[in-house]
Amino acid sequence: MSTIFLYNQVDVLEREESGSVRAVWTLQEADIGLQTGNETETVLRRLNLRIGEGECIAVVGRNGSGKSTLLRALGGLAIAPVTGGKLMREQDEELLVRMVFQNPDAQLVGETVYEDIGFGLENRAVPPPQMPERVRSALAAVGLDVPPDRPVESLSGGQKQLLCIAAALATGAQVLLLDEPTSMLDPEAKRDVLRVMRKLHQEGATIVWTTQAMDEIGAAGRVIALQDGSVAFDGTPERFLYGSEGDTAGSEEACPCLKVGLRLPYAVQVAQRLLRSGIMLSARPVDNGGLLKAVTDKWR
Numbered sequence: 001m002s003t004i005f006l007y008n009q010v011d012v013l014e015r016e017e018s019g020s021v022r023a024v025w026t027l028q029e030a031d032i033g034l035q036t037g038n039e040t041e042t043v044l045r046r047l048n049l050r051i052g053e054g055e056c057i058a059v060v061g062r063n064g065s066g067k068s069t070l071l072r073a074l075g076g077l078a079i080a081p082v083t084g085g086k087l088m089r090e091q092d093e094e095l096l097v098r099m100v101f102q103n104p105d106a107q108l109v110g111e112t113v114y115e116d117i118g119f120g121l122e123n124r125a126v127p128p129p130q131m132p133e134r135v136r137s138a139l140a141a142v143g144l145d146v147p148p149d150r151p152v153e154s155l156s157g158g159q160k161q162l163l164c165i166a167a168a169l170a171t172g173a174q175v176l177l178l179d180e181p182t183s184m185l186d187p188e189a190k191r192d193v194l195r196v197m198r199k200l201h202q203e204g205a206t207i208v209w210t211t212q213a214m215d216e217i218g219a220a221g222r223v224i225a226l227q228d229g230s231v232a233f234d235g236t237p238e239r240f241l242y243g244s245e246g247d248t249a250g251s252e253e254a255c256p257c258l259k260v261g262l263r264l265p266y267a268v269q270v271a272q273r274l275l276r277s278g279i280m281l282s283a284r285p286v287d288n289g290g291l292l293k294a295v296t297d298k299w300r
């Protein structure tokens with residue numbers, strides 16, 4: 001029988017079945033704190049969320065809204081304890097969870113690509129003869145075409161971020177928590193990381209990532225927006241950017257993205273102008289690729 005673990009407490013609970021997709025995390029009225037020194041300040045209150053296996057979720061919100069705190073709590077880090085309610089996690093070896101942080105330099109541990117990925121493998125007691133193949137396939141999974149003996153310091157920021165993701169995958173992680181993984185990257189490197197995230201998700205990985213870049217949430221199947229210590233929105237990127245009525249006026253009232261104080265991505269602003277001028281589009285684009293497709297479909 002499968003079980004879930006009650007985070008920051010010791011009980012092991014029987015898993016609740018809910019549909020065919022099992023929950024990786026279930027939060028019930030969960031208060032989540034942030035440990036600073038000896039103090040714990042409650043940052044998020046009474047969260048009710050179910051995060052299913054295979055989901056790809058963008059957690060968004062303005063500076064200080066608690067995105068990183070939520071991610072740390074999901075990752076089970078002591079710095080973000082559950083101070084009330086419950087946060088339960090599926091306990092299954094196949095659902096190994098790994099975190100990747102904003103600044104790759106702060107988490108790379110090896111001097112070479114091989115050493116960096118190998119560090120996690122050693123910690124997982126992977127037999128040394130299996131390591132070269134595990135390193136090779138992790139690099140291939142993220143499309144990082146560099147020799148394993150390449151010094152880490154010679155990689156670009158985007159390559160370093162991909163290396164961090166590869167190191168997580170090499171350990172067998174099927175669940176990735178990525179804290180603003182693209183915020184320090186140039187546009188090309190950001191596209192590479194998003195492409196890899198999409199690919200991993202299509203291959204079955206569960207991905208939760210935080211971002212303030214609304215032009216990247218099209219990679220998600222679900223957006224969770226935080227505001228004033230709670231969940232202000234939970235739904236699809238389209239609904240987050242256009243509202244439930246597919247609003248084309250871009251009014252703050254109708255648009256969850258504007259309501260939580262975030263800017264609409266350029267592609268959505270352009271689409272809204274086109275729609276307002278009476279140009280019908282086949283879909284509501286959420287990013288530049290979608291806008292290009294909607295426009296070329298129109299005049300094909």
Ligand SMILES: Nc1ncnc2c1ncn2[C@@H]1O[C@H](COP(=O)(O)OP(=O)(O)OP(=O)(O)O)[C@@H](O)[C@H]1O
Pocket residue numbers: 034036043061062063064065066067068069070212
């Ligand atoms: N080291 C810290 N010491 C004290 N307070 C902190 C610390 N880190 C975060 N906080 C506070 O905790 C709250 C939540 O911060 P958190 O980093 O989770 O938000 P965030 O949405 O990820 O923000 P950002 O987008 O700026 O990274 C904020 O009020 C923030 O000021």
